Amino acid sequence: MLPSKVESLWMATTPETNFPELDRHIETDVAIVGGGIAGLNVAFLLKRKGLKVVVIDSTYIAAGTSGNTTAKITSQHHLKYAFLKNSIDKKKAQIYADSNQWAIKEYEKIIKKENIGCDFHHMPSYVYATTKNGFDDIKKEFEVTRELNLPSSIIYSADNLSLDIFGAIRFDSQAYFHPRKYLLAIAGKINTDGCYIFEKTTATDIQETEESCKIITDKKNIKAKYVIIATNFPFYSKEIFSSQIRQELSYVFAVRLNTKIPEGMFIGLNDQDLSFRPHVSGKKAWMTVGAIHHFLDEKYTAQVDYEQLYRYATKIFDIKSVDYKWAAQDSYAKDRLPYIGFMPKSKRVLVTTGYSAWGMTTSLVSAKLLSDLITGKKNEWESLYSPSRIKKANNKNVPRAGKGGEKMDLKPNEGKIVEENGEKLAVYKDESGKVTAVSAICTHMGCTVGWNNKDKTWDCPCHGSRYDKTGKVIHGPAVKNLSKKEIEL
Ligand SMILES: Cc1cc2nc3c(=O)[nH]c(=O)nc-3n(C[C@H](O)[C@H](O)[C@H](O)COP(=O)(O)OP(=O)(O)OC[C@H]3O[C@@H](n4cnc5c(N)ncnc54)[C@H](O)[C@@H]3O)c2cc1C
Ligand code: FES
Numbered sequence: 001m002l003p004s005k006v007e008s009l010w011m012a013t014t015p016e017t018n019f020p021e022l023d024r025h026i027e028t029d030v031a032i033v034g035g036g037i038a039g040l041n042v043a044f045l046l047k048r049k050g051l052k053v054v055v056i057d058s059t060y061i062a063a064g065t066s067g068n069t070t071a072k073i074t075s076q077h078h079l080k081y082a083f084l085k086n087s088i089d090k091k092k093a094q095i096y097a098d099s100n101q102w103a104i105k106e107y108e109k110i111i112k113k114e115n116i117g118c119d120f121h122h123m124p125s126y127v128y129a130t131t132k133n134g135f136d137d138i139k140k141e142f143e144v145t146r147e148l149n150l151p152s153s154i155i156y157s158a159d160n161l162s163l164d165i166f167g168a169i170r171f172d173s174q175a176y177f178h179p180r181k182y183l184l185a186i187a188g189k190i191n192t193d194g195c196y197i198f199e200k201t202t203a204t205d206i207q208e209t210e211e212s213c214k215i216i217t218d219k220k221n222i223k224a225k226y227v228i229i230a231t232n233f234p235f236y237s238k239e240i241f242s243s244q245i246r247q248e249l250s251y252v253f254a255v256r257l258n259t260k261i262p263e264g265m266f267i268g269l270n271d272q273d274l275s276f277r278p279h280v281s282g283k284k285a286w287m288t289v290g291a292i293h294h295f296l297d298e299k300y301t302a303q304v305d306y307e308q309l310y311r312y313a314t315k316i317f318d319i320k321s322v323d324y325k326w327a328a329q330d331s332y333a334k335d336r337l338p339y340i341g342f343m344p345k346s347k348r349v350l351v352t353t354g355y356s357a358w359g360m361t362t363s364l365v366s367a368k369l370l371s372d373l374i375t376g377k378k379n380e381w382e383s384l385y386s387p388s389r390i391k392k393a394n395n396k397n398v399p400r401a402g403k404g405g406e407k408m409d410l411k412p413n414e415g416k417i418v419e420e421n422g423e424k425l426a427v428y429k430d431e432s433g434k435v436t437a438v439s440a441i442c443t444h445m446g447c448t449v450g451w452n453n454k455d456k457t458w459d460c461p462c463h464g465s466r467y468d469k470t471g472k473v474i475h476g477p478a479v480k481n482l483s484k485k486e487i488e489l
Pocket of ligand 1: 033034035036037038039056057058059060061062063064065066067068069070071072073074201202203204230231232235249250251252290327328329330331353355356357358359360361362363476477479
């Protein structure tokens, strides 16, 4: 049986946050838009360097992708190093390896020094192959990881798993933690001594001058020497990133097993392969298991659901109970590298995005790099991650989705796109039969949203914005709600 509620293990086992809205104009050294792991890590490092910081979040901190992750802290990011060496060069692949290995050790230091109880455990990670071709790729990856001095080895079978594998690449001394326990702890340390966190405050624009920046929000405004955009998919300068980054959705369960939970953090090479890891918290132990990655396109409702993940999972594991189920999106960069640094042509606005499903280490790498850039300290990682590598933005591959014009034969608790007087409307009928209509045109860059019948949301196929059934933004990059419309019934 699957739980009816959609809630991650991390959200369910930590208290809700209740930071105030931004109720006054405020001035600071660095303003950070977005209170996920990217925003909070950089706020924490900047404050440690003695700068005043303000973090704002449109909803609640640590409740977006970072509250719905699986939180493996690894420098093993699927098969990456042979790709980086071949597509860029060995020197840059070395920077990726070193910076992410640094982040694992730095988490351990922070957690120890600040005495943060967040279920941090060391554990090896594995990428496994269930086909011969896949294992050939793993062997190539292994050769490159050895050149880069990563802690890798090859294994040919996986103990405690009823999983036929050709082999796997193992990285030692990796880790996992409870992401919200960590993030709520550092949030508490950020929000003191002239530094602040504000929730339910959405940034809608940034005005930049030579000397400072102003963030315009739906509440009051913030003046800052520097602004960091840490909104996962950047809400600002959207035309720069819209053709380079897309959001992908994945599904996760936290399960208990009738058998021993495998020791190790695993991810497979194929679409149907699973990503899984133990989570031990005091006397309790779960295993997170996830799979299925796709854009919010028309395939969404047809192919993907929690039952499918359950079918994949029960092929391998003897599941006692599925205690939690959830889904979340992350931003994937076309060239598989995060964008971290000053916005192209800007001296005061910095950005961090494109973690491509590996944001635990890359967000801390980002925090270090951004804080060095702001304080004028040289950092050799800059050249690899710099957003200036974006060539001239082009939006050719932004799909214009949705045909509209369907008949209004709506069932209760269902939505549909209809066309009225040449305008596309997103129409929803609630349980009681009441119909509400909003514009179907995504407020980010004008694609047509589609109805997601599983989550009962309006989803945009272009860059992954999501709106609730009444058209309210629940996931960016969009910052404005779908506008209300009248409809003739
Ligand atoms: C299912 C899943 C499993 C994953 N597993 C792993 C893993 O095992 N290991 C790993 O390394 N990575 C993993 N990742 C990736 C990792 O979780 C993400 O890369 C990371 O959490 C992204 O953090 P973030 O701070 O960029 O985004 P978020 O946590 O989404 O934070 C962005 C914040 O910005 C706010 N915001 C947005 N727009 C505005 C605005 N205009 N004004 C104000 N605030 C705004 C949002 O409300 C949100 O709180 C996984 C991702 C997914 C989806
Ligand atoms: S147009 Fe970009 S998310 Fe909708």
